[in-house]
Every structure is written in C-alpha cells, then in structure tokens.
Amino acid sequence: MPTQPVVPTAPDEPENPTTPENPTVPSTPEIADGVNKEDGLYYQDGEVLTGIAKADGKMYEAGKLLSGVSSVDKKMYKNGVLFNGTLDGLLYVDGVKFSGTKNGILYVNGVKFNGTKDGVLYENGAKYNGTKNGVLYVNGVKFSGTKDGVLYVNGAKFNGTKNGKVYKNGVLLTGKHSDGKFYQNGVVLTGYNGNTYYVNGVAANGYMADNTKTKYLFKDGVKQAGRQKIDGTYYFFDFNTKQMVKHNYVQAQDGNWYMFGEDGKIVSDVYHWAGTYYYFDHNTFKKHTNSYDLARWGDWYMFGADGRILTDVVKWAGSYYYFDHNTYTKHTNSYDLARWGDWYMFDGSGRVISGYKYWYGQLYYFHGGTFTKAVNQHVYENGNRYWANGSGHVTVDWTIDNAINIGSTLVGHSPYVWGGGRNDWSIARREFDCSSFVHWSYANAGLTLEPVGYTTTYSQVNRGRGVNWGNLRRGDLIFFGSLGHVGLYLGGGYFLHDSPNSPTGGVGVSHLNDIVNQHDARYSWASIADTWATRRVQG
Known part of the structure; x- marks a missing residue:
C-alpha cells in the first residue's frame, strides 16, 4: 500500500519541497483523507496512487481512476469501480468476466456461450430451441417425444417401430414400407387406400371379399370390371358396381354379348334364361342364331334368328322340320299339326315330306310345295293314277x-x-x-x-x-x-x-x-x- 502523505506544516512552505530527488511530493493540499491531486494525478501518502484508495475504495493506477483491467488484481474497472455490465461484448460482474447464467443466458468468460455444455446446446447463451443439423432441440436438449404430430427420439425424426406402429420421418407411415408392404397410420393395411385394396399390406389380387364382406375381383388392388378370366374360365363384373354378374346376358368390353350362369361362370351349350332356351358356342361363348346345335346331353335343338329355341314347323337348310313344343327336339317319322292348323309328315331325318309316304299301314301322298296331304283326289306315279280317299289313303283297285x-x-x-x-x-x-x-x-x-x-x-x-x-x-x-x-x-x-x-x-x-x-x-x-x-x- 502507498505510504500516508506527510501533513504539511505550512501551506506555502512545504516541509519537503519538490526536488528532482523527491518528485512525488504533492504541492497541493490534501483533498480526501490522505489523497492529493495535482496536475490531474492522484497521490496517496505522497506517492502516485496505484491501487485501492483508502479514502474512497476506488482503484487507481498511475495516479488516475482506473477504467480498464487492473494490473494489480486483473479485474475490470470503470472510473475506479469494479465494472458490472457489458463491454466489448463481454459481460463483467464485479470486474470479472462472468461465467454462469444470468437472466437465462449462459456466459463463459463473459461471452454468451455457443456449444454444448452438460448435454445442453446453447446458442448465444440461450438453451437452443429449434432444429440444427436435422436434430430438434427443446431447451437445448435433443427432443424425445411428439411435437406437431411428429415423433422424435434424441432429436431425430423417428424411423422404426414403436408400440407396434411403424414411423417414417417421425410420422405414422402411410405408404409402402421397405418390407414391401403398405401401411396406413403405421399399421399394415387390410382395407382401402383410395381406390386400392390391400390385404396384410399387399395389393389384393383375385376374387375375394373386402372389409365390407362384398366380393370383388382385384388386380393389383384395383377392382376389375367387364369380362375377366379366372381359373380357366370367364366371369363378368358390373362396370358400375364392380360386383359379379350372375344369370344374366351382358355386353362385355369387347362389344360382344355373353351369358353368365347362376355361379357367375360364362355359359356355353344350351342355357335357360328369360323363359326360354339359348345356345352359346363352346369356343367363342357367343349366342348361336339360325343354327341347329347338339346339346351336351346328346340331343339336337333348333335356334332362331334371335337365338331363342324353336318349336313347331321351322324352315332350315332348304327344308322344313318340326320341333316338339315340350321337349324342343326334332320329330322324325311323325305326322304333326302346325300352329296354323295344317298337318305335315316328316321323314326319318325330320325333313318335311313331299310325295309318297307309308305310314301306319297306309300309303299317303303329300303335295310338293304345300307339303299337305292329298285327300279326295287323284294322285299319280309312273303314269299310273291312284285315288287318295277322304283319309288320304292311296288306293288303286x-x-x-x-x-x-x-x-x-x-x-x-x-x-x-x-x-x-x-x-x-x-x-x-x-x-x-x-x-x-x-x-x-x-x-x-x-x-x-x-x-x-x-x-x-x-x-x-x-x-x-x-x-x-x-x-x-x-x-x-x-x-x-x-x-x-x-x-x-x-x-x-x-x-x-x-x-x-x-x-x-x-x-x-x-x-x-x-x-x-x-x-x-x-x-x-x-x-x-x-x-x-x-x-x-x-x-
């Protein structure tokens, strides 16, 4: 500490006048408890003041109130007083660069801390809130939990399975996973995603019931419509409802009409529909018209211009035939009443007869052109004349x-x-x-x-x-x-x-x-x- 100044004996005759050998002796009177000021410098006990003045407790250096770092205690002063505040971006407390938390801000050596301390990330001294390098921090800590609908683990958006649900980038997965399956809200999907139906995460293929218990044909998850091939045969699915059509005659996407049975399968051969019978080709499955067809059980049937099975007298292949009204089969060696009231004779092949026919013990004659039986008139053969009586029996003698x-x-x-x-x-x-x-x-x-x-x-x-x-x-x-x-x-x-x-x-x-x-x-x-x-x- 500086020595106490000597109390002068006389204001104009100092006891120790200033000499080159004694330059520190002030010539001014004492201004405060042993502290003198002369020429802008402070003296204590006759020496240029450096250190804490006893009189005011302030720090002096080289005779001046210190504003800066003391060479004595290495602290920051301002106007001789330990500095509290920010100077050149540094926070001082009692003249020392502050390390600690003040008003929620962490300082290290007076500087707002940037970095991680004790597992907490700080930015400009504050605990960091936000995302840095893809990691979410809350109050400086890597966040684990759900924020804004996103799941984080250690600050990263979670990818994986948690509580039985799959997350991708922190969100419950809706879409295709790396396992090849489709998920919805984190769970393997059995159900619809838009217009696509999934079973255990895989786009459905085949004929099956969906989650409404309604059956559809799916291909890559999409409901199919029109004529579709399944297990070697064809089925038809309505263009609007996408449901299987049964026992109906419908137009397919190729423009052709097809018949589908009670089991939904495409029909071939003879089929009963809308109160009558039709025949459908075994190869093309198209309806036959104006045709004479062999049914799978071995009988032949005639089908007309609209495809309906025919009965009664029918013209076909240049002749006339008769088809039974109950069995629909062709009559052979028979004498039949047509729907318009005339009787006709049909031979062993079923063709209508003209000329002579032996029938149940009698000979008859049937006119060419009309094919009706001759009665009560002459008929001829080889230049010989016979008589057809009222019953049509041919006689000669x-x-x-x-x-x-x-x-x-x-x-x-x-x-x-x-x-x-x-x-x-x-x-x-x-x-x-x-x-x-x-x-x-x-x-x-x-x-x-x-x-x-x-x-x-x-x-x-x-x-x-x-x-x-x-x-x-x-x-x-x-x-x-x-x-x-x-x-x-x-x-x-x-x-x-x-x-x-x-x-x-x-x-x-x-x-x-x-x-x-x-x-x-x-x-x-x-x-x-x-x-x-x-x-x-x-x-």
Whole structure:
C-alpha cells in the first residue's frame, strides 16, 4: 500500500519541497483523507496512487481512476469501480468476466456461450430451441417425444417401430414400407387406400371379399370390371358396381354379348334364361342364331334368328322340320299339326315330306310345295293314277288294295320261315316265306295265283303279265336277287314282303332305297332288283 502523505506544516512552505530527488511530493493540499491531486494525478501518502484508495475504495493506477483491467488484481474497472455490465461484448460482474447464467443466458468468460455444455446446446447463451443439423432441440436438449404430430427420439425424426406402429420421418407411415408392404397410420393395411385394396399390406389380387364382406375381383388392388378370366374360365363384373354378374346376358368390353350362369361362370351349350332356351358356342361363348346345335346331353335343338329355341314347323337348310313344343327336339317319322292348323309328315331325318309316304299301314301322298296331304283326289306315279280317299289313303283297285291291307295285318306279327305257308297248319301259324306270303295275301283278296303248295318266286314270275320297271304300279309283284325274293309293290318306292332282312325280320314294309345285307355285302333293294321281271297280276 502507498505510504500516508506527510501533513504539511505550512501551506506555502512545504516541509519537503519538490526536488528532482523527491518528485512525488504533492504541492497541493490534501483533498480526501490522505489523497492529493495535482496536475490531474492522484497521490496517496505522497506517492502516485496505484491501487485501492483508502479514502474512497476506488482503484487507481498511475495516479488516475482506473477504467480498464487492473494490473494489480486483473479485474475490470470503470472510473475506479469494479465494472458490472457489458463491454466489448463481454459481460463483467464485479470486474470479472462472468461465467454462469444470468437472466437465462449462459456466459463463459463473459461471452454468451455457443456449444454444448452438460448435454445442453446453447446458442448465444440461450438453451437452443429449434432444429440444427436435422436434430430438434427443446431447451437445448435433443427432443424425445411428439411435437406437431411428429415423433422424435434424441432429436431425430423417428424411423422404426414403436408400440407396434411403424414411423417414417417421425410420422405414422402411410405408404409402402421397405418390407414391401403398405401401411396406413403405421399399421399394415387390410382395407382401402383410395381406390386400392390391400390385404396384410399387399395389393389384393383375385376374387375375394373386402372389409365390407362384398366380393370383388382385384388386380393389383384395383377392382376389375367387364369380362375377366379366372381359373380357366370367364366371369363378368358390373362396370358400375364392380360386383359379379350372375344369370344374366351382358355386353362385355369387347362389344360382344355373353351369358353368365347362376355361379357367375360364362355359359356355353344350351342355357335357360328369360323363359326360354339359348345356345352359346363352346369356343367363342357367343349366342348361336339360325343354327341347329347338339346339346351336351346328346340331343339336337333348333335356334332362331334371335337365338331363342324353336318349336313347331321351322324352315332350315332348304327344308322344313318340326320341333316338339315340350321337349324342343326334332320329330322324325311323325305326322304333326302346325300352329296354323295344317298337318305335315316328316321323314326319318325330320325333313318335311313331299310325295309318297307309308305310314301306319297306309300309303299317303303329300303335295310338293304345300307339303299337305292329298285327300279326295287323284294322285299319280309312273303314269299310273291312284285315288287318295277322304283319309288320304292311296288306293288303286279293290282287289289289290284288299290284298295289301290283308298282308299288312301281319306286319311285325309273322317271322320269316323258309318253306312255310304251304299247308293249312303252317298257314294257321302264320309261318310264311316271301312267295307264300304274296300268295296268301292275294288269295285272301280273292285272287289265287296258283296252288299254294307249289308257289315259288320262279312260278310267280310267270303269273299275270310283264310290266316295265318304269311303269311300276301299286300291287305289282317285284323280284330281287335274280328271282330269289318277291314282294308286293305299294307305291312310292315302298313294298310289302316277308324277309329276314325286312325291318321286322319277317313280314314288313321296306323301301327300295333301304340297305340290305346279302352274301356278306351291303346293297340297296333297288340295286338287287330284277327289273326285267315285274309282273302285274290284277288289272
């Protein structure tokens, strides 16, 4: 400490006048408890004051009130007083650079701290609130929790699974995850996201019920519409509802119409719909029109211009056919009433007949063009004239017709017996061969050809008179196989005879175009006819 100044003895004669050897002695009077000031400098005890003055407690240096850092205690002073405040950006407290927190601001050596201290991030001395380098801080600490709907862990937006839910960038994931699955609000999605349906996070594919228990066909999660192929067949899904169509006829996206059944599958073959039947192609699945088709159960059916199954008389392929009103099948060898009231005869193939037809023991004639039965009028064959009576039965002569009618009573009731019919016992048993049957028929009509015991084809060929084959008439005898067989001509190509090759295996009616087996070969009756040997025994 500086020495106490010497109290002067006289104001104008100092005891120790200033000399070069004693320059610090002030010449001015004392101004405060031993402190003198002269020429702007402060002295204490006669020495230039440096340090704390006893009088005022202020810091002096080189005789002046200190404003700056003391060389004595290294503290900051202002006007000799320990500085409290900010100077050149530094905070001082009691002259010392402040380290600590003041008004919520952290200082280190007087400077607002920037950096991390004790795990807390500061910026300009304040605990940092905000995001730095992708990390969120709250009050200087890396934030863990939810803020503004975002989950943070240690300041980073969370990626991963927490409480069974998946987060991406801190938000519950809605979208595709790295596992390839789709999530909604953090959970693997089973349900819709927009128009896409997911099952366990995977876009749905196939026919299945959605979360409303309604079934749809999905492809990559999107409901499909129109004709679609599933498991090798086709189904149809409504363009509006996207639901499967069942038991309906609809137009597909290709512009064609298709039928779909009760199970939703596309239909082929015969199908019942809207009160009638239709036929759908097995390959194209399109409806058939104006067609005659084989159903899967083996029956054939006719379908019209609109595809509906047809009944009654139908024109097709240049002819007419009749289809049953109940079974829808084609009639063959039948006589049917058309819806307009006329009757028509149909042959073994189902075609309408014109010309002669043997039917239930009688010969009929059907007009060409109208196909109706001739009644009460003359009809002609090979230049010969017949009469079609009120029932349409074709007749030519009473004896001939009577012989034919008598012989016809045995059709299907008299098996062929070679050599039979030549004695009373055999005749009574109706056992005939071809020639004895012809003899018996004419004999019972009143015309005996010859003694029955001697009748043969070879004897009968000499009865009556010869007739040209092109002039055949009802009742004529016709021979076959170089006279090995004989029959009664009925007209229209039909003949009555007794043969193991007839339709009955005995007495029956055949047509010249029918096929017969002879000598292990197949022939038509016409091809083995002895055309040179026709005989007319009556008229």
